[in-house]
Amino acid sequence: MHYGVIACSLLALSLTLSGCNSSSSSSPSGLTAENARWTDATAKQLRAAIDGRAAHGLDRIRFEMPEDTSDQAALTQSALRYASALARGASDPAKLSDIYSVPRPNPNLKNGLAEALARGRVDDWLGSLVPQGDNYQALSKAYRVLRRANEAPATAIPDAGKPLDPGARDARVPAIARQLVASGYLDAGAQGETYSPDMVKAVQRMQADYGIKADGVIGSDALEILNLSDGDRARTLAVAMERLRWLDRDPPATRIDVNLASARLAYWRDGKLADTRKVVVGKPETETPQLGSPIYRLVANPTWTVPRSIQNREIAGKGSAYLRRNNMMWKDGWIVQKPGPKNSLGLVKFDMQNEHQIYLHDTPAKQLFSEVQRQRSHGCVRVEDALGFAAMLAKDEGISAEWEKARATGKESFVPLPRPIPVRLTYQTVLFDDAGEPVIRADPYGWNDRVAAALGFPASEGHRLRPSSSDVGP
Numbered sequence: 001m002h003y004g005v006i007a008c009s010l011l012a013l014s015l016t017l018s019g020c021n022s023s024s025s026s027s028p029s030g031l032t033a034e035n036a037r038w039t040d041a042t043a044k045q046l047r048a049a050i051d052g053r054a055a056h057g058l059d060r061i062r063f064e065m066p067e068d069t070s071d072q073a074a075l076t077q078s079a080l081r082y083a084s085a086l087a088r089g090a091s092d093p094a095k096l097s098d099i100y101s102v103p104r105p106n107p108n109l110k111n112g113l114a115e116a117l118a119r120g121r122v123d124d125w126l127g128s129l130v131p132q133g134d135n136y137q138a139l140s141k142a143y144r145v146l147r148r149a150n151e152a153p154a155t156a157i158p159d160a161g162k163p164l165d166p167g168a169r170d171a172r173v174p175a176i177a178r179q180l181v182a183s184g185y186l187d188a189g190a191q192g193e194t195y196s197p198d199m200v201k202a203v204q205r206m207q208a209d210y211g212i213k214a215d216g217v218i219g220s221d222a223l224e225i226l227n228l229s230d231g232d233r234a235r236t237l238a239v240a241m242e243r244l245r246w247l248d249r250d251p252p253a254t255r256i257d258v259n260l261a262s263a264r265l266a267y268w269r270d271g272k273l274a275d276t277r278k279v280v281v282g283k284p285e286t287e288t289p290q291l292g293s294p295i296y297r298l299v300a301n302p303t304w305t306v307p308r309s310i311q312n313r314e315i316a317g318k319g320s321a322y323l324r325r326n327n328m329m330w331k332d333g334w335i336v337q338k339p340g341p342k343n344s345l346g347l348v349k350f351d352m353q354n355e356h357q358i359y360l361h362d363t364p365a366k367q368l369f370s371e372v373q374r375q376r377s378h379g380c381v382r383v384e385d386a387l388g389f390a391a392m393l394a395k396d397e398g399i400s401a402e403w404e405k406a407r408a409t410g411k412e413s414f415v416p417l418p419r420p421i422p423v424r425l426t427y428q429t430v431l432f433d434d435a436g437e438p439v440i441r442a443d444p445y446g447w448n449d450r451v452a453a454a455l456g457f458p459a460s461e462g463h464r465l466r467p468s469s470s471d472v473g474p
Contacts, residue, residue, distance in 0.1 A: 036117035057238025060456025091454035099289035240430035263374035294420035299349035300406035301339035344473030362386035
């Protein structure tokens with residue numbers, strides 16, 4: 001399984017929204033939702049669509065449908081509420097998150113409904129509002145299968161009553177290996193039923209990420225992590241569909257998408273995937289927020305002004321020897337780290353326009369890119385081979401000469417981009433394998449809980465990633 005493909009398939013979100021992004025105040029035909037008329041046929045279409053809302057993971061939300069189908073106003077109200085859930089999401093991410101500024105769809109639903117009523121095809125219109133790509137359809141299909149899972153035998157890896165020790169033979173080994181592969185801890189499935197050294201190492205990494213003693217022994221705690229119930233899986237898939245509905249169906253053709261949950265970056269150029277790479281994002285107690293914020297310049301050989309929070313918690317009281325050793329100094333009441341290979345921003349910073357001081361940058365802590373769960377920073381996004389990525393952007397933007405000249409100075413230098421490159425920092429815990437099948441990964445920040453609750457799902461008591469230690473960098 002190729003994890004670059006898995007990680008970026010999630011980010012392939014340039015999906016089509018038919019007839020929904022019009023912001024005009026009236027439809028081309030002059031119809032409005034107020035003067036368009038419902039018929040028995042279109043009312044029946046609306047009822048069938050609402051009855052089939054499980055296809056979108058919305059079956060736990062009650063959408064009122066009037067018994068009296070001659071009540072035009074009530075039918076219109078029901079249609080617009082359901083249409084909004086399909087087109088923009090049933091929940092508001094800005095209310096579910098402390099910070100959320102990723103652009104959302106804003107279709108003119110009244111005009112769309114009026115046109116659908118005029119054509120007598122309310123069902124087709126409602127179907128056009130959701131993301132149209134293969135990923136959404138795969139989520140929908142998998143969710144509907146899981147809803148019927150009560151009629152099928154349980155697929156969980158059974159607890160044999162005693163721990164599985166390294167080197168032991170066990171019929172459960174192939175199933176355990178498949179889940180380790182799906183979770184990103186193992187490169188290939190098991191050959192036979194022996195709990196092999198490679199699997200042991202994978203389990204140890206998983207145990208460390210979740211705060212369990214990393215002994216490689218698969219006991220009840222490790223099995224709980226490996227063994228999502230059908231209910232847990234269905235809940236996660238419904239949340240994934242909701243998060244896709246939050247996103248613009250026609251995003252900028254040139255952009256950078258960062259999935260905070262999987263810690264992966266995808267760079268899109270003129271509508272085509274140009275590059276994907278690992279990133280390090282905020283640890284669970286200093287999460288990277290979900291932002292829409294453009295890169296507007298490259299900074300060569302950046303300095304780093306240490307934020308007060310890091311200065312007070314992690315540097316205060318360490319003395320002048322620590323500052324000298326880390327190439328830091330006091331300047332105007334702030335601790336500033338000078339340019340150079342030890343700088344916490346590395347050798348390049350990708351300056352972004354937002355009020356939260358979140359940006360992409362290089363790092364001297366290259367070892368963190370080998371981690372499976374890369375939620376390790378104080379909130380900013382560290383980019384694997386950031387110098388190579390900066391060179392790629394500079395070439396694509398026609399500023400390679402300016403960039404190389406800035407780098408050669410050895411001093412902090414700023415290279416504006418000819419046009420800002422939009423960046424979307426999003427959060428998605430379902431990826432897709434090479435066959436396009438959904439793969440459920442960790443929910444490192446626990447952000448799925450509020451979304452799931454808004455969709456009517458009960459709380460989950462699953463294991464959480466352990467807050468990790470990190471270096472002093474942003």
